[in-house]
Amino acid sequence: MKEKNNKGQSTIEFILTFTAAVGFIFLFLKMALNYTNGYIVHHATFMASRAYLVGDAEDYSNLSSGDEKAFKLAQSVFSKNLPSALIPNFNGTLKQNNPDSTKFSAFVGVWVEYSQAFSLGFVGGKDQVAYRSESFLGREPTRAESTAQVCQAIASVTGQDPKSGGCSMQATLDDNGG
Amino acid sequence: MEKSFNLGILKNNIGQSAVEYILLLAVISSLSYTFYNNKKFKSFLAGKDGMFATMKKGISYSYRYGVEYSQEVSGSYDEKMQFEYTTNAHDTYVKDGKSRFFTGTDAYPKN
Numbered sequence: 001m002k003e004k005n006n007k008g009q010s011t012i013e014f015i016l017t018f019t020a021a022v023g024f025i026f027l028f029l030k031m032a033l034n035y036t037n038g039y040i041v042h043h044a045t046f047m048a049s050r051a052y053l054v055g056d057a058e059d060y061s062n063l064s065s066g067d068e069k070a071f072k073l074a075q076s077v078f079s080k081n082l083p084s085a086l087i088p089n090f091n092g093t094l095k096q097n098n099p100d101s102t103k104f105s106a107f108v109g110v111w112v113e114y115s116q117a118f119s120l121g122f123v124g125g126k127d128q129v130a131y132r133s134e135s136f137l138g139r140e141p142t143r144a145e146s147t148a149q150v151c152q153a154i155a156s157v158t159g160q161d162p163k164s165g166g167c168s169m170q171a172t173l174d175d176n177g178g
Numbered sequence: 179m180e181k182s183f184n185l186g187i188l189k190n191n192i193g194q195s196a197v198e199y200i201l202l203l204a205v206i207s208s209l210s211y212t213f214y215n216n217k218k219f220k221s222f223l224a225g226k227d228g229m230f231a232t233m234k235k236g237i238s239y240s241y242r243y244g245v246e247y248s249q250e251v252s253g254s255y256d257e258k259m260q261f262e263y264t265t266n267a268h269d270t271y272v273k274d275g276k277s278r279f280f281t282g283t284d285a286y287p288k289n
Contacts, residue, residue, distance in 0.1 A: 006195060031237075038241055097263055106271055106279060107263040118234055125224065129234045130259070132242045 023123030030120045034129070037087045037116065041133045044081035048074040048094055049109045049135030056142050064100070066142030071096045074110050090114060092133075099139045109136035243269040 055070025078094045092114030099108045115128040141149075151167035158169050213219050223229055235255055236247035242259070251258060251269075258269060266272055271279060 009199065034237070103264060104266050106266065107268065118230070124230050124233075127234065130238050132238075132259075134242065 020123070026120040027124045030117065030124075034116050034118075034131075037090075038131060038133070040082060040086060041092065041112065041114065041131070042135075044078050045094070045110060045112055045133040045135045047081045048078035049137045051077040052096065052110050052139065053137045054140055056140075057144070060144045060147050063142070063144050063148065066144055067096075067098055067100070067139065070139065070142075071098075071110075078110075078112070092131075097136065105138065107136050108138045109134065111135070245269055 052070050052074035055066070055073035057065040057069035059065045074096070075094050082090070084090065092112040094110055094112050096110050097107050099105065102108050111132060111134040113130065113132045115130050117126045118124050118129050119126060150173075153173055154167040154169065154171045155161065157171045157173070158167075160167075160169065221228055225231065232247075232252075235252070238259060239247040239251060239255065261268060266277075271277055
């Protein structure tokens with residue numbers, strides 16, 4: 001007959017507590033990973049926003065080409081700061097708040113929305129949590145816009161139509177420092 | 179006549195801890211089961227306004243706006259998270275009708 005003893009008691013207690021303990025460990029581990037990923041995405045968005053702030057095109061004739069080029073540059077900077085291997089299954093896409101279409105200039109910049117699972121284990125569930133990273137540094141006037149404004153200023157002195165070569169004449173302009 | 183019950187078993191304490199363990203386990207298991215199946219406990223943990231749901235909302239909100247998720251925000255949470263820049267009611271930008279950002283009172287003249 002098998003000897004009666006208390007072997008296995010600690011195993012049973014271990015199994016009972018292990019599941020819950022591991023569940024909580026995975027919950028906090030995943031939350032920590034989410035926070036870390038969040039910081040990385042915030043940094044990438046901020047760097048993209050900096051590029052979007054100053055990005056410009058060489059084409060002076062088209063006023064919108066500067067914004068398009070700036071957004072492409074911002075996307076490129078975002079990708080460099082957030083390589084696909086860094087956050088597996090990252091589902092966010094960089095979007096822009098263009099100065100021409102954004103009602104409040106305070107919100108001109110770039111943002112990205114993505115989602116991550118809340119937890120790995122059964123504690124907390126695997127529901128997706130939505131994150132939106134925003135960086136609104138604005139947009140500097142493009143060279144095309146500056147050219148158009150200078151042309152308009154010259155035309156206002158010479159009295160010629162800026163659309164028909166009104167700024168081709170040399171004129172002295174005074175900057176009021178504003 | 180044979181003895182139907184061996185009284186010798188009562189004269190030692192072999193198995194006492196096992197019996198106590200089983201009784202304790204039964205009590206703890208039944209208590210845990212009762213708690214786990216309790217509606218209030220379930221809604222506290224996993225309900226629409228449960229602990230984990232509140233944590234998720236708080237994480238999303240503070241990640242976007244950089245300010246703490248509070249009770250006063252919870253009522254307009256969906257509205258806050260669906261904000262698409264059509265007004266100036268961005269919680270980082272404006273609070274109680276006032277903004278910490280500033281600019282000139284008059285727009286700079288275009289010409």
